[in-house]
Amino acid sequence: MSSDVLEKRYRMLLRAYPAAYRRERADELIDTLIGDEPTTRRWPSLRQAASLIRGALRVHGGSTADRPTAVLLWQGIHLGAMAVLALGALIGLDDIVEAFQFGGLSDPMAVLRDQGIFEVMVIAALVALVADRTRTAAVLAVAAVVVPSMISQYLLLNGLPQFWAPVVAAPLIIAGLWRPADVPSTPRANAVLATVGILALHLIPAGGFRRVDVSAQIVAAAMVIAGIAVFLWVATADQRLLIAVAPTLLLGTLYQLGNDLSTGELLRRPDALPSLVVAALMAAGAVVSTRMRQRTRA
Incomplete structure (x- = not known):
């Protein structure tokens, strides 16, 4: 149950990314963030939240573009x-x-x-x-x-x-x-x-x-x-x-x-x-x- 709540909150943070990027990478990012081990955490860490937001800003800034x-x-x-x-x-x-x-x-x-x-x-x-x-x-x-x-x-x-x-x-x-x-x-x-x-x-x-x-x-x-x-x-x-x-x-x-x-x-x-x-x-x-x-x- 905790994992479901944590995943939901991660996905809320991922909404900062462009829609096309989320469609391609959201599941991969969630798997990386949560991992395979059971967890009792219900909230992303402050460091993870800041990293996700900065990652979204980089994507909006064109870091993943061809040029x-x-x-x-x-x-x-x-x-x-x-x-x-x-x-x-x-x-x-x-x-x-x-x-x-x-x-x-x-x-x-x-x-x-x-x-x-x-x-x-x-x-x-x-x-x-x-x-x-x-x-x-x-x-x-x-x-x-x-x-x-x-x-x-x-x-x-x-x-x-x-x-x-x-x-x-x-x-x-x-x-x-x-x-x-x-x-x-x-x-x-x-x-x-x-x-x-x-x-x-x-x-x-x-x-x-x-x-x-x-x-x-x-x-x-x-x-x-x-x-x-x-x-x-x-x-x-x-x-x-x-x-x-x-x-x-x-x-x-x-x-x-x-x-x-x-x-x-x-x-x-x-x-x-x-x-x-x-x-x-x-x-x-x-x-x-x-x-x-x-x-x-x-």
């Missing part, structure tokens, strides 16, 4: 475009809400003209990309740069960070049009989860470091360390995230370069130049390590 490096690059580019558009939409929505809170209700049409049209077009490009309508997403991303700027110069003149989202995303989306036929597109649910994870990384309250209150600084430091540790634990298994996070950090760097060129300010910003350099190095490392594993497997 893992190609999957890493092309799906990483796709996820990067999604993440940067989602981050731009999130920042833009927050700015619109803030604008209405601080006087925007007296002239709502000005807020909609200055920020609303841009927000709608960025969200439309994001939705098209999630739906795997790459050509439509490319057109909408380019239009999100040009059309709102023709209607209002607010975002352009103020150099707001969301303005850079379609600027960064458009080349990535256009590059995705040349994805090789033997490289599958990123599954929709997986792409959404990856994008949410990258957004969560940007929502860590790193601004608490600049507060005078020591307790707030300690809490901020703990949250930053925990958030980065979780992200790296996931991203070192699904290395597409190491590529996808770089464009979102470029967004912060472009904003800082446009508003304050002083090196001191850039180094104080966790989303500016230093973290972008680290992200670029991690992305390069992901490509190199994947190619080395591919050669070893061959």
